[in-house]
Amino acid sequence: MIADLIIHHIKSIYTPNQKAPIKGLNMRNIQVIENGYVAIKDGVILSVGNGLYEHLIGSNTKTLDAENKIMLPAFIDSHTHLVHGGSREDEYGEIIQGIPYLDILKAGGGIHHTVNHTISATFDELYNKAYQSLDLMLKSGVSVVEAKSGYGLELKTEIKQLEVAKKLNAHHPIELYSTYMGAHAIPKRYEQHKDRYINEVISDLTIIKENDLASAVDIFCEAHVFSVEDSRKILTQAKKLGFKIKMHADEIQSLGGTSLAVNLGCSSVDHLMVINDEDIKKLSTSSTIANLLPGTSFYLNKAFAPGRKMIDQGVAVSISTDYNPGSCPTENLLLVMQIAANKMKLLPEEVLTAVTLNAAYHLGISETHGSIEVGKQANVILVNAPNLNYVFYHYGINHVSDVWIKGQQVLKNQEIVRNVR
Ligand code: NIG
Ligand code: FE
Numbered sequence: 001m002i003a004d005l006i007i008h009h010i011k012s013i014y015t016p017n018q019k020a021p022i023k024g025l026n027m028r029n030i031q032v033i034e035n036g037y038v039a040i041k042d043g044v045i046l047s048v049g050n051g052l053y054e055h056l057i058g059s060n061t062k063t064l065d066a067e068n069k070i071m072l073p074a075f076i077d078s079h080t081h082l083v084h085g086g087s088r089e090d091e092y093g094e095i096i097q098g099i100p101y102l103d104i105l106k107a108g109g110g111i112h113h114t115v116n117h118t119i120s121a122t123f124d125e126l127y128n129k130a131y132q133s134l135d136l137m138l139k140s141g142v143s144v145v146e147a148k149s150g151y152g153l154e155l156k157t158e159i160k161q162l163e164v165a166k167k168l169n170a171h172h173p174i175e176l177y178s179t180y181m182g183a184h185a186i187p188k189r190y191e192q193h194k195d196r197y198i199n200e201v202i203s204d205l206t207i208i209k210e211n212d213l214a215s216a217v218d219i220f221c222e223a224h225v226f227s228v229e230d231s232r233k234i235l236t237q238a239k240k241l242g243f244k245i246k247m248h249a250d251e252i253q254s255l256g257g258t259s260l261a262v263n264l265g266c267s268s269v270d271h272l273m274v275i276n277d278e279d280i281k282k283l284s285t286s287s288t289i290a291n292l293l294p295g296t297s298f299y300l301n302k303a304f305a306p307g308r309k310m311i312d313q314g315v316a317v318s319i320s321t322d323y324n325p326g327s328c329p330t331e332n333l334l335l336v337m338q339i340a341a342n343k344m345k346l347l348p349e350e351v352l353t354a355v356t357l358n359a360a361y362h363l364g365i366s367e368t369h370g371s372i373e374v375g376k377q378a379n380v381i382l383v384n385a386p387n388l389n390y391v392f393y394h395y396g397i398n399h400v401s402d403v404w405i406k407g408q409q410v411l412k413n414q415e416i417v418r419n420v421r
Contacts, residue, residue, distance in 0.1 A: 003039035008065065011035070015373065021361045045373065070387065076144040080322065111184060119152065149184075155204050218245075223253040245265070246267055273302055280309060291318045307319075385399045
């Protein structure tokens with residue numbers, strides 16, 4: 001078979017190559033191919049190795065010299081609140097002075113502030129702001145992004161957010177997977193009538209499904225927000241309708257959300273900064289992925305999730321930014337990976353598995369994404385570093401130079417290549 005593109009002279013190719021989900025210490029097992037090449041045909045990996053590739057070259061094959069850079073699977077940011085209006089730098093002083101996140105929310109700030117701005121923003125304002133965020137993500141090596149709604153808390157605006165994500169998916173090279181998160185906070189109008197809002201969210205699920213606006217449903221299970229019982233109610237209905245389900249749980253107070261997530265078969269349970277030992281054990285025997293968000297701990301000055309302990313005890317971990325305007329205002333997954341390694345004491349190999357194949361698994365795309373293997377979609381990056389450790393060691397620096405998505409080059413020497421899709 002003849003390739004469309006061959007990227008050669010790659011110093012080392014690092015990729016997970018086991019069946020997902022990859023649990024516990026298996027997350028360290030990364031395949032390394034020295035002095036390698038990757039051949040791509042029709043957006044898919046045709047061949048990868050370090051032998052001869054001349055037989056794959058035809059008259060239309062392009063060849064590209066990687067100039068001794070290293071190659072990784074493109075990263076997957078599997079938890080973001082991408083589409084929203086406004087920003088919350090006004091809260092920065094409060095955050096730095098340690099005013100609790102939930103107190104800011106209770107006082108009508110926090111998520112409510114962003115809800116007001118998202119309701120009043122036009123479709124185009126939301127689109128243009130999120131497009132710029134996607135550009136930043138692309139520059140740090142990201143090819144797939146999960147994007148939640150949850151800043152409308154009313155159907156019309158939730159749909160506006162999800163429609164923006166749909167249009168972005170059609171026009172930006174990054175692939176988007178949308179999650180409906182109407183249960184992100186209790187809207188002011190229902191402050192004394194939480195049950196009415198829960199019923200509204202449950203009936204809206206059908207409309208979201210019928211219009212194919214999201215593939216997953218998420219909920220903020222937290223003290224003074226949605227209880228474990230509320231979560232059970234909403235997620236049970238979501239599952240019945242055929243959505244993937246997931247939860248924000250054990251972020252600030254431990255309520256038992258992780259246990260519910262495992263019992264209901266959530267694809268991921270996210271945050272887990274205050275998870276208890278029993279729930280770590282429960283997670284390790286399940287195929288629910290622990291999606292850890294260390295950028296949020298860093299920004300809010302909170303404890304980091306016990307990622308080391310989880311991996312040592314056999315849990316399958318993924319890592320994401322949680323990009324949002326309140327608790328993690330950064331699109332930079334590479335920085336979050338560096339924080340993850342240092343603060344949760346994870347090895348670079350474990351972090352790489354976390355942001356590639358394990359993230360792909362809970363998005364339901366691990367058969368096609370998350371590793372550099374024959375038959376997988378050609379989503380790969382070149383990184384200007386001599387080895388994987390260096391990417392983490394020289395921190396705060398973006399070492400990514402080039403990105404291909406479905407075999408199309410979308411970032412060239414840190415410059416975005418436009419109009420490829
Ligand atoms: O994942 N915790 C709930 N939701 C987001 C923050 C949203 C916001 O503050 O705007 C999170 O941290
Ligand atoms: Fe979040």
